[in-house]
Amino acid sequence: MIRPMQATDAPDVLALLNWMDDAPEREVFAPDSRDARELQLECEDNTCFVLDGEEGVVAYCAIGPFRDGMVLEGPISEPEAAGALTTLVTRAIEEAEGLPVYAFCARDNLAVRDALERAGLNPLHTTDFYSAPLEKLTSRARVPDGHSLARRLPIEEYRALYRDSEDAWAGRLDWGPEQYDAHFARDDVRLVVLRREDRTIGFAELELHPDDARADLTYLAVHPAERGQGYGRVLLALAAAEADTHPEIRTMRVRAHDHMRAARALYAHAGLTHCRSVMTYLKEGDEEA
Template sequence: MIRPMQSHDAPDVLALLNWMDDAPEREVFAPDARALGEFQLECEDSLCFVQEGEDGVRAYCALSPFRGGMVLEGPLAEPGGALALGALAARAVQSAEGLPVYAFCARDNLPVRAALEAAGLNPMHTTDFYAAPVAALARTARTPEGYLLGTELPFELYRWLYRAAEDTWAGRLDWTPEQYDAHCARPDVRLLALWRGERAVAFAELELCPEEGRADLTHIAVHPAERGQGLGRALLGLSAAELTLFPEVRTLRARAHDHMRAARALYARAGLTHCRSIVTYLLEGEEEA
């Protein structure tokens, strides 16, 4: 029986989340919390469903606000629960009321991928993740001759370079100066920029996750006119050197969508190794008449 999640279901759902954590191929988009109280708080803005069996909750799925639409958390089911995956995904999609629905899961999570596609979601792209030890990358750190390294970038130059370097990052083009300043002021964000004279020509943006022992390279941008000069690889080394200021951060992780051939080649040349693949799915919303 599929029904809305109730507070007494939370321990069973947490057990499912911990089971997911035990194997990379089970990964789906899911709540971060693994403690009871934190999980209940995280679910407050979500529409959560469970499938109940004789011994408690067998499967979980939720729908949360995301990018002007909704995102699926899950579906997630205990071993042998493939039918529950499909039923929960279909129930959640029905509750989206015509809004776009996104979903994310490991490329090797074939049962969930089949359930998502049966519910009408279509794969958009695959994002591959790469990682390398900070110490190894930091040994290559150097500022290229003719360039200066800075740790700040005015908003207008950031947006200009952001637009010139990669049009698929369109979300940040809507930021206000105040949003940009607030982002850069976060203690977990670091920004490095390479300047040639009065103009910034490349930047790398980092988000620190010290509790997980890593930092994520969230963006790396090189102006098209400056490509072929080794600036991307230089920024990787300089980013790692910046991270040596945080001993708890031992790994630098980067990502690239399947169409980003230049980024993939850069990470391979720099010694980063592939560690994870995530498929993004989308069910487009119903257009208003």
């Protein structure tokens, strides 16, 4: 039976989340919490459903606000409940009331991919992740002659570079000054800006994950007029050098969508190794909604 999640279901849902964590091919977009109380609080902003089995909850799926529509958390299920995933996803999608619905899962998560497609979601793109030890990336970390580094960037310049370089993170273009300042005031966020005279050439943005000994290069942007001159390699190395100033960080991870050929070539040339692939799915919204 599919029903709304209750507070008493938190231990069973946590067991499903931990089961997912045990194998990369089971990955889906899911709650971060791995504590019953924190999970209960995190789920309050979403509409959550579970599937009952003979001995408790055997599947979970939720839906909540995201970009211009909604996003699915899950679905996650025990292997014997995989056949019910499409029904669970369909029930969650009903809560979108005609808005677009996004979903994310590992490329190798075939059971979930089948359920999403049967429920009417279509693959949008694949995002590949690559990683390398910092020491492999920092050897070329030099500021070119006539250039300088900065740690801040006016929001107008940040938006302009983002707009010229990225088509998938439009939410950041809607940030106001307070949101922008709060993001870069975080202890785990770093910005490396490369300038020539009074012109911004590009920037690299990092998020630090000391518990995992990892830094994520969340974004690398080079001004369109400056591309083809090796600035991507420079910014990649400088970002690694910034991460290397934190003793607990050992590796850096980057990402590239399947249409980002230049980024993929850059990461391959730098010696990063493919480590993970995530599929993005979308169910288009109802124009009359």
